[in-house]
Each structure stands twice: as structure tokens, then as C-alpha cells.
Amino acid sequence: MLDLWYTEEWTDNCRFSLKVKEQIHSEQSEFQKIDFFKSEEFGTFFTLDGLMMVNEKDEFVYHDMITHVALATNPNIKRVLVIGGGDGGTVREVTRYPHIEKIDMVEIDERVVRLSQKYLPITASKLEDPRVTLYFEDGLKFVEESAEGSYDLILVDSTDPISVGEGLFTTGFYKNCYRVLSDEGILINQHESPYFAKYAAEMKKAHNKIKNLFPVAKVYQFHQPTYPSGHWLFGFASKKFDPIADHQREAWEKFGLKTRYYNSDIHTGAFALPTFVREMLEDV
Ligand code: SAM
Numbered sequence: 001m002l003d004l005w006y007t008e009e010w011t012d013n014c015r016f017s018l019k020v021k022e023q024i025h026s027e028q029s030e031f032q033k034i035d036f037f038k039s040e041e042f043g044t045f046f047t048l049d050g051l052m053m054v055n056e057k058d059e060f061v062y063h064d065m066i067t068h069v070a071l072a073t074n075p076n077i078k079r080v081l082v083i084g085g086g087d088g089g090t091v092r093e094v095t096r097y098p099h100i101e102k103i104d105m106v107e108i109d110e111r112v113v114r115l116s117q118k119y120l121p122i123t124a125s126k127l128e129d130p131r132v133t134l135y136f137e138d139g140l141k142f143v144e145e146s147a148e149g150s151y152d153l154i155l156v157d158s159t160d161p162i163s164v165g166e167g168l169f170t171t172g173f174y175k176n177c178y179r180v181l182s183d184e185g186i187l188i189n190q191h192e193s194p195y196f197a198k199y200a201a202e203m204k205k206a207h208n209k210i211k212n213l214f215p216v217a218k219v220y221q222f223h224q225p226t227y228p229s230g231h232w233l234f235g236f237a238s239k240k241f242d243p244i245a246d247h248q249r250e251a252w253e254k255f256g257l258k259t260r261y262y263n264s265d266i267h268t269g270a271f272a273l274p275t276f277v278r279e280m281l282e283d284v
Pocket of ligand 1: 048052053054062083084085086087106107108109112137138139140157158159160164165166167168190
């Protein structure tokens with residue numbers, strides 16, 4: 001009997017391995033290598049260019065944290081732009097708010113969407129909600145061409161700052177996000193991991209660019225077992241709202257959403273950063 005393992009190189013000296021039952025799909029799309037696997041521990045998962053993206057077991061953490069923090073800071077958000085997010089998990093969480101009127105998702109690679117609909121039907125379950133419009137194009141170009149003030153929330157659910165995702169970590173992209181957001185707008189984006197030097201360097205670069213543009217720029221953390229180090233960060237940026245001072249705990253709780261990771265205490269706690277992360281951020 002041969003064991004089959006998926007192994008990802010987190011750094012030159014550290015790897016993450018997951019026993020797999022079978023590989024269910026593999027292709028090279030126009031943009032990236034897409035692989036889907038089945039595993040006992042994390043269920044079905046997929047990788048892009050050899051990096052874990054989404055799996056059935058811990059996707060709720062990421063999708064809760066990318067979505068609900070912003071909605072609990074400004075519960076009046078009505079127009080949402082999701083950039084990347086082809087698995088549909090972020091859109092699924094956004095659709096849980098009945099008052100949200102418009103959800104545009106811009107994913108560069110249609111194959112990620114179609115394969116997620118086939119192999120991760122729960123994650124992709126709301127892509128056909130009537131409020132959702134899918135655009136298959138580069139998010140960088142999409143925000144360049146979007147009208148000023150046209151969204152209340154931008155969720156950047158992207159790959160790492162390599163390959164097709166690179167443009168989504170540039171000052172030009174963040175400037176366009178600022179322009180496209182309404183005066184009450186919020187931007188949430190990937191800030192990588194503070195733990196390993198190569199990811200921390202990206203986090204510091206992203207934070208530096210955003211804090212030079214937005215009056216409010218904070219970082220919050222969550223636990224994502226299958227991402228490098230398991231300690232992952234999002235950036236919260238806004239023209240107006242502070243996620244702690246303006247936290248609308250009661251208004252959010254009135255939505256009555258059942259969430260498995262996010263809750264009002266996690267909202268507050270996620271912004272309490274370890275000293276080494278605070279020091280990294282003071283440094284930028
Ligand atoms: N949660 C995952 C993570 O942090 O690893 C990311 C999810 S994955 C579905 C991210 C998606 O972003 C990919 O499907 C990829 O095709 C898409 N993407 C990367 N660069 C993009 C770009 N410039 N414009 C639009 N989508 C992009």
C-alpha cells in the first residue's frame with residue numbers, strides 16, 4: 001500500500017503535509033495550475049500553483065472573517081465588490097444579509113469557479129443568487145474602470161502576491177479601491193502571515209501602502225490551520241469607520257446569523273495583536 005500525501009513548501013525549511021485519498025482533478029488553466037483532492041482530515045480541497053486555497057473543513061474561518069467584521073462595523077453596506085474568491089465562499093457569506101442589494105464578483109479565472117461549483121458545491125452554493133453578477137476579468141482592471149463611490153465594501157479574496165494576484169497588492173490597486181469606495185466604504189484584504197519572514201515582508205508592504213491612503217488602517221488576525229503557520233491576517237481599511245470604536249455589536253446580532261467562527265467577542269479580540277505583530281506594524 002502506498003500512501004498519497006499533498007505537501008506544500010511553506011518556507012525553504014518548513015513543509016505542510018496532508019494525507020490525501022485521491023486527486024480528483026488537475027489542469028493548467030490559462031492563468032494557473034488547478035488541482036483538486038479529497039482528504040480524510042480536511043475533506044475536498046483545491047490548490048492553485050501548488051498552494052492551498054480552500055478546503056471543506058476550515059473554509060468557514062476565512063469566509064467568516066473576511067465578511068462579517070466589515071458588516072458588523074457598518075451594517076448599512078448595500079453594494080459589495082468581491083475580487084478573486086472564485087470558490088464562492090465569500091459571496092456565500094455576503095448573501096446571508098438580506099438587505100445587501102448588489103454583489104459583484106470579479107474572478108480572473110473562470111475555471112476556478114466552474115470547478116468549485118462541481119467539487120465544492122456548498123462553498124459555491126450562492127453564486128447564482130440574483131444579486132450576484134460574475135465578471136471573469138482582472139480585478140486590477142475592473143477597479144480601474146469602476147465609477148467613483150460605486151461600492152460600500154470591497155473584499156479582496158485573492159491569491160498571494162505572486163503571479164496573477166500580484167497586481168492586487170500594488171499602490172495603484174489600493175488607490176483605485178479608495179476612489180471606488182463610497183465615503184462610508186470599507187476595504188478588507190489579504191495581509192498574509194506575520195510568522196514566517198517571507199510572508200511577513202508582504203504583510204508589511206501591503207499595510208504600509210494602505211495606511212498611506214486610508215485614514216483608518218488596521219490589521220486583524222485569525223487561525224487558519226492550512227495556511228502557512230496557521231496564523232493569518234486581514235487588513236481593515238476605511239475612510240470613516242474604526243472597527244472597534246464603531247463596532248455595531250447589537251445591530252449585527254440582530255441579523256441573527258449563525259456563524260461558526262465569527263462572533264462579537266472575536267470581532268474585538270481579533271484586533272488585539274501579539275506584541276511581535278504590533279512591533280512589525282509600528283515599523284512600517
Ligand atoms: N482564500 C484563498 C487564499 O487566501 O489562499 C484565496 C481564494 S482563491 C479562490 C483566490 C482567487 O483569486 C483565485 O481563484 C484567483 O484566480 C483569483 N485571482 C488572483 N488574482 C486575481 C486578479 N488579478 N483578479 C481577479 N481574481 C484574481
